[in-house]
Amino acid sequence: MRDNKKQGINKDFIIWKLILVCGIMIVSIVYYLWKEKTKESLNFDFFTFFKEHIFVFQILGFINILTFFLFGFDKWTAIKKRSRIKIMTLLGFSFIGGSVGGLFAMLLFRHKTKKIYFTLGLPLIMLTQGAVICFFMNVGR
Numbered sequence: 001m002r003d004n005k006k007q008g009i010n011k012d013f014i015i016w017k018l019i020l021v022c023g024i025m026i027v028s029i030v031y032y033l034w035k036e037k038t039k040e041s042l043n044f045d046f047f048t049f050f051k052e053h054i055f056v057f058q059i060l061g062f063i064n065i066l067t068f069f070l071f072g073f074d075k076w077t078a079i080k081k082r083s084r085i086k087i088m089t090l091l092g093f094s095f096i097g098g099s100v101g102g103l104f105a106m107l108l109f110r111h112k113t114k115k116i117y118f119t120l121g122l123p124l125i126m127l128t129q130g131a132v133i134c135f136f137m138n139v140g141r
Contacts, residue, residue, distance in 0.1 A: 014087065015117040022128040029131045033138055042138055049137045060097045067098025071105030071112070078111070091121060099125040 033042060043049075050057040070093055074085040090112070094102040103122045105111065112118040 029135045063097040064101030067093040068101035068105040075109040075111040
């Protein structure tokens with residue numbers, strides 16, 4: 001038997017954990033780029049980066065499609081009142097690169113739109129992923 005009170009506390013703190021992790025990553029990347037690249041200009045040419053690193057683009061595309069279908073499947077199981085996909089699984093796939101697919105699915109299926117850890121979390125994850133991509137675009141130039 002699950003302790004619902006304990007489960008609720010964990011769900012309440014998901015967004016704070018997400019904000020903490022994403023915030024630390026973003027601040028660290030911005031600090032590093034600011035410190036290392038103050039004399040040079042930063043590169044924000046995403047199209048050229050993905051053109052040169054097509055494999056990264058393909059992997060991110062696959063993860064986004066998978067995340068989109070996971071959100072859709074979770075919505076379907078919610079309607080059918082069946083076993084659901086865990087919140088951490090949906091956020092995890094969004095965090096490893098599927099945030100765009102998750103956000104599109106969330107808006108298209110109108111699923112998880114009232115949950116703050118998705119309405120705030122997915123855009124925050126997208127911002128973090130953008131910072132990580134900027135970091136890799138500017139390291140080693």
